Amino acid sequence: MPKVRRRLLWLLSALALAGPASAQSRNNELLRSSPRFLNAFRDVVGHVSSGVVRISCDDSDVALGIVVDEGGWVLTKAHDLAGTVICKLRDGRAFAANVIGVHERHDVALLQIAATGLTAVELADSSGARPGDWVASAGLSEYPLAVGVISVPTRDLTGPRDRDPAQAPYLGVGLELTDEGVRISEVLAGTAAARAGLRTGDVILDIAGFKIRDPDSFVEAMARHRPGDTIALRIGRASSEWEVRATLERRPQQPRVDVQNRMGSELSSRRTGYTTFLQHDTVLRPCDCGGPLVNLEGRVVGLNICRAGRVETWALPAELLRALLPDLKSGKLAPPAASVRGAATPAERVDAVLWAMSKRLLLMPEVARAKWNSGQSIHDPAREAQQLDRLVEQSRQHQLPAETVRHFFAAQMSAARRLQENLFEDWRRTDAREFEGVADLRDTLRPAIDRTSLDLLAAFARLYPYLDRPEVQDRLQTRSADALAGEGINAAVRQLAVAPLQKMTK
Amino acid sequence: MPGHGLSLRLLVLLLVASASINAVTAEELQRPPEAFDKLVPEDLRDLRDIQRHVNRVVDKVLSSTVALRVGQAQGSGVIIDDHGHVLTAGHVSGEPGRRVEIILHDGRKLRGVTLGANAGIDSGLVRITERASFPHIAMARQPDVKRGQWCLALGHPGGYQHGRTPVVRLGRVLESHTMFLRTDCPLVGGDSGGPLIDMDGKVIGIHSRIGGSLTANIHVPVDTYHDTWERLATSEFWGNDYALFNFTRPGAAYLGIETEPGSSPPRILLVTPHSPAARAGFQADDRLLMIDEQRIQSYDELSGVLRRLRPGAEVTARVLRGDAARTLNVVLGQRPD
Numbered sequence: 001m002p003k004v005r006r007r008l009l010w011l012l013s014a015l016a017l018a019g020p021a022s023a024q025s026r027n028n029e030l031l032r033s034s035p036r037f038l039n040a041f042r043d044v045v046g047h048v049s050s051g052v053v054r055i056s057c058d059d060s061d062v063a064l065g066i067v068v069d070e071g072g073w074v075l076t077k078a079h080d081l082a083g084t085v086i087c088k089l090r091d092g093r094a095f096a097a098n099v100i101g102v103h104e105r106h107d108v109a110l111l112q113i114a115a116t117g118l119t120a121v122e123l124a125d126s127s128g129a130r131p132g133d134w135v136a137s138a139g140l141s142e143y144p145l146a147v148g149v150i151s152v153p154t155r156d157l158t159g160p161r162d163r164d165p166a167q168a169p170y171l172g173v174g175l176e177l178t179d180e181g182v183r184i185s186e187v188l189a190g191t192a193a194a195r196a197g198l199r200t201g202d203v204i205l206d207i208a209g210f211k212i213r214d215p216d217s218f219v220e221a222m223a224r225h226r227p228g229d230t231i232a233l234r235i236g237r238a239s240s241e242w243e244v245r246a247t248l249e250r251r252p253q254q255p256r257v258d259v260q261n262r263m264g265s266e267l268s269s270r271r272t273g274y275t276t277f278l279q280h281d282t283v284l285r286p287c288d289c290g291g292p293l294v295n296l297e298g299r300v301v302g303l304n305i306c307r308a309g310r311v312e313t314w315a316l317p318a319e320l321l322r323a324l325l326p327d328l329k330s331g332k333l334a335p336p337a338a339s340v341r342g343a344a345t346p347a348e349r350v351d352a353v354l355w356a357m358s359k360r361l362l363l364m365p366e367v368a369r370a371k372w373n374s375g376q377s378i379h380d381p382a383r384e385a386q387q388l389d390r391l392v393e394q395s396r397q398h399q400l401p402a403e404t405v406r407h408f409f410a411a412q413m414s415a416a417r418r419l420q421e422n423l424f425e426d427w428r429r430t431d432a433r434e435f436e437g438v439a440d441l442r443d444t445l446r447p448a449i450d451r452t453s454l455d456l457l458a459a460f461a462r463l464y465p466y467l468d469r470p471e472v473q474d475r476l477q478t479r480s481a482d483a484l485a486g487e488g489i490n491a492a493v494r495q496l497a498v499a500p501l502q503k504m505t506k
Numbered sequence: 507m508p509g510h511g512l513s514l515r516l517l518v519l520l521l522v523a524s525a526s527i528n529a530v531t532a533e534e535l536q537r538p539p540e541a542f543d544k545l546v547p548e549d550l551r552d553l554r555d556i557q558r559h560v561n562r563v564v565d566k567v568l569s570s571t572v573a574l575r576v577g578q579a580q581g582s583g584v585i586i587d588d589h590g591h592v593l594t595a596g597h598v599s600g601e602p603g604r605r606v607e608i609i610l611h612d613g614r615k616l617r618g619v620t621l622g623a624n625a626g627i628d629s630g631l632v633r634i635t636e637r638a639s640f641p642h643i644a645m646a647r648q649p650d651v652k653r654g655q656w657c658l659a660l661g662h663p664g665g666y667q668h669g670r671t672p673v674v675r676l677g678r679v680l681e682s683h684t685m686f687l688r689t690d691c692p693l694v695g696g697d698s699g700g701p702l703i704d705m706d707g708k709v710i711g712i713h714s715r716i717g718g719s720l721t722a723n724i725h726v727p728v729d730t731y732h733d734t735w736e737r738l739a740t741s742e743f744w745g746n747d748y749a750l751f752n753f754t755r756p757g758a759a760y761l762g763i764e765t766e767p768g769s770s771p772p773r774i775l776l777v778t779p780h781s782p783a784a785r786a787g788f789q790a791d792d793r794l795l796m797i798d799e800q801r802i803q804s805y806d807e808l809s810g811v812l813r814r815l816r817p818g819a820e821v822t823a824r825v826l827r828g829d830a831a832r833t834l835n836v837v838l839g840q841r842p843d
Binding site: 027029030031032034036037039040041043044130131132133134148149150151152153155157260261263264265279281283296309310311312 | 545546547548549550552554556557560561563564568654658663664669670671673674675676677678680681690691692694695697716717718719720721722
């Protein structure tokens with residue numbers, strides 16, 4: 001959108017009154033970023049940092065994560081996760097992570113890694129936080145990454161709002177008038193324009209048939225639409241014309257075109273749409289978000305969720321995270337199974353099956369905990385028979401032989417039973433008590449299992465025609481151990497789950 | 507959006523009716539603990555001492571920090587007496603006699619008027635004209651502001667937001683001059699006019715402007731408000747004829763340099779890449795002697811000259827580089843947002 005005249009009195013910028021160099025170096029010792037300053041916080045974050053992991057995707061660091069359970073559950077910021085997700089521990093070990101659940105609005109993801117010997121971090125409460133309280137952002141070392149103070153205690157923006165609702169539709173581009181017409185000079189990250197694939201340099205020719213001659217006609221064209229509308233833009237790119245469809249959104253509450261907020265530090269790519277957060281003045285790199293925010297008592301009051309502006313970093317309050325955990329664990333918020341549908345080569349089809357298989361198995365520890373708490377037995381023949389019948393019924397659309405489907409899923413169920421028996425043995429040996437915060441078996445876990453079973457069925461159907469290919473059998477041989485890992489999964493469980501694929505002949 | 511304004515006013519009236527008047531009952535602050543005298547806090551005990559005291563200072567000053575709406579613009583301010591005087595930045599209050607809406611920390615809105623301003627140093631004064639009771643805090647008297655001193659910045663970054671209390675930042679004074687204070691309390695648009703507070707809970711400065719780095723946050727020293735109180739209170743408007751404001755306003759003529767404060771002739775610290783100055787060949791460490799045939803001896807003189815010029819104007823500049831003076835041809839640009 002072209003920049004509308006600002007309502008704010010922006011501070012007079014770029015007068016940059018920086019002192020002479022000698023004063024600068026003297027000042028550096030005073031700053032909160034100085035090593036001596038951070039050293040004072042050692043005792044504050046020391047014990048928390050052992051439960052922090054570094055998360056990287058495709059070899060670049062994207063976030064930190066918080067280990068919330070020794071079984072390998074890790075909470076982190078969701079927005080920047082992409083591709084293969086790796087968690088690196090403080091001791092140098094690295095594990096591939098499964099994304100178990102994603103809460104879109106709060107931007108939080110739950111990962112599972114198959115690591116042992118983890119230290120879990122206890123999530124406390126942010127309700128006692130007062131403006132001016134020290135907060136430290138823990139990383140993997142004994143020193144905090146950065147420190148600051150609470151600027152505004154936790155607030156909730158979900159209630160009725162008095163603010164200008166900003167009804168104007170928003171595309172998220174900067175414009176300039178050139179000889180060719182109205183050219184996009186900037187595409188703002190995370191906006192409708194970015195999602196639609198618009199690029200800097202594109203010339204906007206018309207919007208839904210309305211000709212764009214200058215920035216004013218752009219405003220006029222946009223005024224005909226509302227947030228949520230999908231519009232067709234005709235654009236000129238590389239001397240040809242293209243049509244791009246964009247779904248308009250609401251104008252963000254603070255102008256995203258905000259030069260001043262970008263002055264001095266890098267901002268997170270997502271920094272709007274959060275509804276419950278506490279605000280602090282710590283200067284944090286975007287890739288250091290996702291980790292714990294700790295108060296002077298050493299308690300985790302939140303998870304840093306975004307670097308929002310020049311003066312602010314936001315954190316999701318710990319009490320919100322605790323409330324979200326059961327849903328994230330249940331699989332109710334599982335991310336779309338893109339890899340199942342996208343798999344093309346036989347090897348990729350094997351990976352898709354293993355991926356879906358592991359997702360199903362990774363639900364089982366929570367199932368076991370639920371059964372342990374309620375005293376139910378692991379084996380439930382009636383439920384298994386019912387599941388198998390449903391899956392056979394479903395498999396008709398995939399044109400798979402009924403007996404093949406029955407055999408394959410019966411194996412998955414015995415693998416799941418073996419996994420739970422493994423855990424029960426451990427718990428009996430260690431005299432485990434009742435587990436807290438466990439997802440409900442009937443309302444959340446079983447529906448989640450049913451959904452992952454359908455994903456697995458779809459992946460299996462795509463692999464089935466290729467099963468007797470040598471490259472498929474090779475792939476199964478080499479990938480199973482890596483792909484199938486996690487709490488309670490051992491070689492026996494793995495073997496039970498994969499066996500039907502190896503023995504099967506058409 | 508008329509409907510919106512109406513509902514807001516309704517809510518505000520309710521708030522006025524229900525708000526207990528919080529007229530500076532806060533107990534006197536205790537002496538700041540010794541931890542504040544150290545270069546940096548050394549251990550958990552120092553941190554705890556600092557936090558305890560900072561919490562008390564915040565309690566004392568938060569409710570006196572206000573948001574200001576002047577015309578279409580928003581800034582911040584701080585109430586400093588029971589006559590309703592509000593310190594702010596000169597570029598927030600602007601010309602005398604303008605109507606102001608003052609929004610208290612609890613959302614209550616009061617009417618006011620702009621009084622005087624010194625556009626040169628960027629000090630400004632507003633007065634609440636409505637009969638009402640409101641909290642206020644004191645201005646420090648001739649504070650000896652030292653480098654390393656702890657301070658709090660409060661204000662409404664991004665403008666007033668319903669349900670958000672004034673935003674607190676903690677930092678240190680990095681530079682103290684008669685013309686400005688510099689701190690590492692990060693500021694951004696909307697903070698202009700908000701208070702910089704010392705650990706006695708008194709106002710030592712008013713937020714004015716920022717530079718590119720997070721340690722370039724500039725505040726107007728409180729002394730100037732004492733020294734020029736009569737002029738401000740009697741709605742005098744003076745000081746380099748609005749130079750600061752016009753020079754930096756988007757759309758004004760733009761050169762693209764940052765200069766060392768107080769240097770004469772101005773020494774260039776930084777040339778913005780791709781700016782008119784960069785294209786003309788300006789370099790860091792150049793001293794700017796003359797622009798458009800006008801001798802330049804200070805930053806204010808430079809801004810005065812630029813203010814008279816239009817974007818697109820072609821002018822010559824004389825700079826001193828090492829021992830040699832050079833002439834550069836500049837096509838002035840338009841100040842970006």
